[in-house]
Amino acid sequence: MRELAATLGVNPNTVAAAYRTLRERGVIETHGRRGSRVRPKPATTGREKVRLDVPEGVRDLAGGNPDPALLPPLAGAFAAAAERGDREPVLYGAEPVDPELARLARAALDADGVPAGPLTVASGALDAVERVLAAHLKPGDGVAVEDPGWGRTLDLVPALGLRTVPVGVDDEGPLPDRLRAALEGGASAVVVTARAQNPTGAAVSAARARALRAVLADHPGTLLIEDDHGHGVVDLPLHPLAGVTRHWAFVRSVAKTYGPDLRLALLTGDDVTVDRVRGRQRLGPGWVSLLMQRAVVRLWTDGAVDGPAVAAAYRERRERLIDALAERGVTAHGRSGMNVWIPVPDETGAVARLLHAGWAVSPGARFRLSSPPAIRITISTLTEEETAPLATAVAAASGPSPSRSYV
Structure with a gap:
């Protein structure tokens, strides 16, 4: 700040105020003794660019959508x-x-x-x-x-x-x-x-x-x-x-x-x-x-949706996959909702190997800041017949589960 003030010929307090304004408006980030840097321009596409392209013939379990069969006619x-x-x-x-x-x-x-x-x-x-x-x-x-x-x-x-x-x-x-x-x-x-x-x-x-x-x-x-x-x-x-x-x-x-x-x-x-x-x-x-x-x-x-029945259907599909993964030594998380979160040592490799085996899952990078690597599987349309083959493929693709938590 002192160098900039001398170069511009202004009071150091003016430079400090300018830095403060830039920081408050999100233009720069300050890191103490490590100095300041210009923040990256906010992306409009963001994490959507991490979305996986699903080739023809591959089972899509990456989308995060509800089961169309459980949605009411409108x-x-x-x-x-x-x-x-x-x-x-x-x-x-x-x-x-x-x-x-x-x-x-x-x-x-x-x-x-x-x-x-x-x-x-x-x-x-x-x-x-x-x-x-x-x-x-x-x-x-x-x-x-x-x-x-x-x-x-x-x-x-x-x-x-x-x-x-x-x-x-x-x-x-x-x-x-x-x-x-x-x-x-x-x-x-x-x-x-x-x-x-x-x-x-x-x-x-x-x-x-x-x-x-x-x-x-x-x-x-x-x-x-x-x-x-x-x-x-x-x-x-x-x-x-x-x-x-x-x-x-x-x-x-x-x-x-x-x-x-x-x-x-x-x-x-x-x-x-x-x-x-x-x-x-x-x-x-x-x-x-x-x-x-x-x-x-x-x-x-009109009671167009039977909420308890829908919730029970998603719970059954979720727990069935989690249990099948546990039988194969893979730790997974999914207390509620439509997704199962699986920590893996190598996120990119696991996604690629599963895609080669015919299963499209979502890379955890779409959802992480500093937490460890993982993959997300949407279970909303997962059938009972698909569960065991999918669990076997995940176990083969992910390797041993990480010892640390997903947090």
Whole structure:
């Protein structure tokens, strides 16, 4: 700084202020005595470029999609919503949230112990997370994220000019000591997946929720975002963290249960957070289609999805693979959801060998920051007949399981 001040002929305090502004806006990173460096330009494609191309004839277990056979037909629900729309056209100035959607959603949230708060609707879970982060944080702020965690969240944070602060997870969710270290290190926000964590299948247990609440209670200024995208396809109870901090948001998507093309997520939170999200939304898209909201209401009221049966189907497929892998000496994780996470010594080699054997799985690099190598297998369409051959191929491709944890 002194050299630059002398070269430019300005006061050193001016240079220090410039560095501080660049750091706050996310342009540079500072590393103490190691100096400063310009941050990489946020990628728009991000981890999607790690996606595996699946050749013809190879079984695709890499996509992360739900089983189409377990998704409900949508035509009837949209036809009913469209018929109402013909009678009562939605015009500018209409309320952005359908009253019946809000009533049913609030009742479900109350039943799960989510604190009372205003409710709005976003275009999917990631849209909700982005809007909440943008409502509170400024470039350069740190966001504690699960590692391994959802690749699009890991891309979104730097794309907003924010810093990712990795927090290790195990089968019961984020590790309390790692979260505490992240918050004491200056992270301003934390994103937690309640259940069906992607890629590990972690689900926050009652004991883990108590421990995490205790950590958050010591940092009441933290922005807390909870993602419950697994609602409807998971048979483990919800243990919410919401309400411990001053600013919080709880997000519940319908994509996994009713279909990824239903770009709708419910968002509740404290008054300030929801008001800021609504205000910014009014300046952009305005609202999420009332036609879609009313179609979702119809799906709910018609009982279009047998939630317990869907959750049981995914659990059976997941546990069957985990057991088959254990019989072959391979450790795997998948407490809930549609994926199984398998630590491996050589991630690239394991993916390549499995592809050669006819199985496409996802490389763990799409989901990791500093956690050890692994592969992710989506079990949503995995049949009983395929399980043993797949487990044998994974054992041959991965070699001995690493002795260390996946965190």
